[in-house]
Amino acid sequence: xxxxxxxxxxxxxxxxxxxxxxxxxxxxxxxxxxxxxxxxxxxxxxxxxxxxxxxxxxxxxxxxxxxxxxxxxxxxxxxxxxxxxxxxxxxxxxxxxxxxxxxxxxxxxxxxxxxxxxxxxxxxxxxxxxxxxxxxxxxxxxxxxxxxxxx
Amino acid sequence: xxxxxxxxxxxxxxxxxxxxxxxxxxxxxxxxxxxxxxxxxxxxxxxxxxxxxxxxxxxxxxxxxxxxxxxxxxxxxxxxxxxxxxxxxxxxxxxxxxxxxxxxxxxxxxxxxxxxxxxxxxxxxxxxxxxxxxxxxxxxxxxxxxxxxxxxxxxxxxxxxxxxxxxxxxxxxxxxxxxxxxxxxxxxxxxxxxxxxxxxxxxxxxxxxxxxxxxxxxxxxxxxxxxxxxxxxxxxxxxxxxxxxxxxxxxxxxxxxxxxxxxxxxxxxxxxxxxxxxxxxxxxxxxxxxxxxxxxxxxxxxxxxxxxxxxxxxxxxxxxxxxxxxxxxxxxxxxxxxxxxxxxxxxxxxxxxxxxxxxxxxxxxxxxxxxxxxxxxxxxxxxxxxxxxxxxxxxxxxxxxxxxxxxxxxxxxxxxxxxxxxxxxxxxxxxxxxxxxxxxxxxxxxxxxxxxxxxxxxxxxxxxxxxxxxxxxxxxxxxxxxxxxxxxxxxxxxxxxxxxxxxxxxxxxx
Numbered sequence: 001x002x003x004x005x006x007x008x009x010x011x012x013x014x015x016x017x018x019x020x021x022x023x024x025x026x027x028x029x030x031x032x033x034x035x036x037x038x039x040x041x042x043x044x045x046x047x048x049x050x051x052x053x054x055x056x057x058x059x060x061x062x063x064x065x066x067x068x069x070x071x072x073x074x075x076x077x078x079x080x081x082x083x084x085x086x087x088x089x090x091x092x093x094x095x096x097x098x099x100x101x102x103x104x105x106x107x108x109x110x111x112x113x114x115x116x117x118x119x120x121x122x123x124x125x126x127x128x129x130x131x132x133x134x135x136x137x138x139x140x141x142x143x144x145x146x147x148x149x150x151x
Numbered sequence: 152x153x154x155x156x157x158x159x160x161x162x163x164x165x166x167x168x169x170x171x172x173x174x175x176x177x178x179x180x181x182x183x184x185x186x187x188x189x190x191x192x193x194x195x196x197x198x199x200x201x202x203x204x205x206x207x208x209x210x211x212x213x214x215x216x217x218x219x220x221x222x223x224x225x226x227x228x229x230x231x232x233x234x235x236x237x238x239x240x241x242x243x244x245x246x247x248x249x250x251x252x253x254x255x256x257x258x259x260x261x262x263x264x265x266x267x268x269x270x271x272x273x274x275x276x277x278x279x280x281x282x283x284x285x286x287x288x289x290x291x292x293x294x295x296x297x298x299x300x301x302x303x304x305x306x307x308x309x310x311x312x313x314x315x316x317x318x319x320x321x322x323x324x325x326x327x328x329x330x331x332x333x334x335x336x337x338x339x340x341x342x343x344x345x346x347x348x349x350x351x352x353x354x355x356x357x358x359x360x361x362x363x364x365x366x367x368x369x370x371x372x373x374x375x376x377x378x379x380x381x382x383x384x385x386x387x388x389x390x391x392x393x394x395x396x397x398x399x400x401x402x403x404x405x406x407x408x409x410x411x412x413x414x415x416x417x418x419x420x421x422x423x424x425x426x427x428x429x430x431x432x433x434x435x436x437x438x439x440x441x442x443x444x445x446x447x448x449x450x451x452x453x454x455x456x457x458x459x460x461x462x463x464x465x466x467x468x469x470x471x472x473x474x475x476x477x478x479x480x481x482x483x484x485x486x487x488x489x490x491x492x493x494x495x496x497x498x499x500x501x502x503x504x505x506x507x508x509x510x511x512x513x514x515x516x517x518x519x520x521x522x523x524x525x526x527x528x529x530x531x532x533x534x535x536x537x538x539x540x541x542x543x544x545x546x547x548x549x550x551x552x553x554x555x556x557x558x559x560x561x562x563x564x565x566x567x568x569x570x571x572x573x574x575x576x577x578x579x580x581x582x583x584x585x586x587x588x589x590x591x592x593x594x595x596x597x598x599x600x601x602x603x604x605x606x607x608x609x610x611x612x613x614x615x616x617x618x619x620x621x622x623x624x625x626x627x628x629x630x631x632x633x634x635x636x637x638x639x640x641x642x643x644x645x646x647x648x649x650x651x652x653x654x655x656x657x658x659x660x661x
Contacts, residue, residue, distance in 0.1 A: 046324070
């Protein structure tokens, strides 16, 4: 059992945790009755995915992916002009030394999307509270059934 | 200029939205002309893209000139599959825009500047999803589409629209997040986000392509897009969201958002994982076709129980989504099922657009939201009723209309691959459509004109003057469903060109 934990869970700790957090969030988003609690669950769910992506790019002992003077002036100049496929052969870079920046950059976009979603959702909650006087889903659904067809 | 057409299609409505946001809020009369200009520009550019694809071939465009070796540039790709969808989006959006032209004296929320901003941003999302060649880019654009849809649903005057928008938001966000997880696994396995790049890597490395992580990625992506397209049993949000939103929004969202999600599924299967996924895993593809059959049956049965026009049409969308998903997963050797699905995306966009525009006209002019309100409609508004009839006939699949040809190709694919249950469901659903629409035609043609119909429109004194603005797009949409059917040959040829060409590439690589 301990052996299994050591070989399966410990090296991929982030990925296990991400699944647990994601499921917690999904459960709250689906199972909770209060709309705000649903939103909290939804945010947790989205944030867990950020953890997945961030974990992908991280390497042990790796640094931020910036080409600096230690690699020589020529490499810096070359990268300043846009780099390119030729640069990889002219200036070999040891990828183990640098974290993968792409997943992290992607998550900046995903964070913005998450914030925007939360903003829209909170605005909707505000309007729903004004219209129905409650944020409990069963009560709202009860009230809706009494509305005449006003489409 | 002309070499930048693919990106202008997306950018025109984006800048249009910004300009409407700046100037439209000061002078409301500017909203409509700006939005119209932006969409007309997109329309012209998408015609240019279609022309280029038809004469020269697939078009790869790199935004900002960042070409592939970096692996981080965003690629736009237009080919026989998506260039026509771009055109369809532009046409449906233009029709919906003309329908929603702001009329003096009207105080509807759907005519505010914010409506136009959301409308244009939704078009940006739809165009972007269709033309992008980057898997992560699709996620961002799906979320742009989704966020603007929530706004367009909630903008309605009904209290129910807000609750429908909230439910849509929760389910839609979970769906998009599933897609994001799938792309994450794909990136973990392959290390690229460019669709063509991933396809090349997967084709060259069968051990990666058959690994469990790629399977997981596919399942997550499919769950995500199925939620977004409202495939049964993930359709819960769809009927409420599309029937309680204002008709100006429904005219844009109902025909396009689900169809574009279907396109994403086709693009992911076709351009990323490869169609081998379908043909090499018959057990899985049978299961998906079975789910699609469930969607067709469920959508048809739900539609039969509805008495509200828009709700009924929304249930039909669920059934139509089943057609397209099933057709994609048939896996017949000639790829007729896939061809039928792609053609049906276009056909269904036109048919649904026509029917929803008609439902909007009925609701606005006669206050008719339920089937029984439609009695005597042919005498009250012959043009609108005639256009609705054309749309209904297309939905049933009567020969010269576009709905017939998509069903023809879908059934051909199903016969080739031996999915008999799918054929039964398809024909059964056509029969249900016939019952539904002929019931409406009967009420509308033979029903008495209600006595109170004229007096009940006290709130709409300007309708005579502006009715033409609402009916014109409806007539155009009805004509297009007919024309798309009659001239289906060049459309099918263009689609086949891409599909068949890809058959050769895939078989050479594998």
